[in-house]
Amino acid sequence: MTKMPPAIVFLLFSVALLAAIPPSTAEIKSLVISDDARPMILFEKFGFTHTGHVTVSVSSVSVVSTSSDPNPDPSRLGFFLLSEESLLQVLLEMQQNARFCVLDSHYVTHLFTFRDLSPPPNSRFNHSYPVTSPNEYSLFFANCVPETKVSMAVRTEMYNKDPNGSKDYLPAGATQLPSLYSFFFLCYVAFLGYWSYTCWTNKRVVHRIHLLMAGLLLIKSLNLICAVRGGSSLINPGKSPPSK
Secondary structure (H helix, E strand, O other), X not given: OOOOOHHHHHHHHHHHHHHOOOOOOOOEEEEEEEEEOOOEEEEEXXXXXXXXXXXXXXXXXXXXXXXXXXXXXXXXXXXEEEEHHHHHHHHHHHHHOOOOOHHHOOOOEEEEEHHHOOOOOOOOEEEEEEEOOOEEEEEEEEEOXXXXXXXXXXXXXXXXXXXXXXXXXXXXXXXXXXXXXXXXXXXXXXXXXHHHHHHXXXXXXXXXXXXXXXXXXXXXXXXXXXXXXXXXXXXXXXXXXXXX
């Protein structure tokens, strides 16, 4: 019996191992914010279609005031979406009025404020919002109350819905990438198989350069299948950087 070339054995083993790994979920992020005094916090950017949705869940919310007012206005803290086209308009509004709160702007898509939270001590909120105007949006949190620090656990989920109702976590314009990566992965596997067979049948004249070429094909094929399995980005738990 002819022995299978080691490169093909390793490739088959790698593909089987990667196939057993479940696909990662893109654009689902969780993070914890602790004593953050920043007036605005950018969470993420995503390209929505006309079937886009954004889900924001906050829990363990607390606002600590370091001023003489112990009860800050909860309507001055909240989440919103901002498109690239509206960014310049909002910046212009902020330049014209130093005390301007971005939550009062007509150029942002308001989601919710801390006024919508459940009563303490279990202050939380969870809601999904449809994005009716296709565009690329950035998700922000705004704190328009000076001398306050915010702590909360945040989970965000951004996706577009397919015609069958399933969630597509890849942004608009990137939905065809998995199929494209899969096609080129199969091409590289075919090239690798052909090259390995050629080297095996002509092993008397095979040199290191030929093995190096096989290794390059293997690395490229693994890189493509990792891109397919990975979607776009992994679930991103973590903590926000400390505010200055």
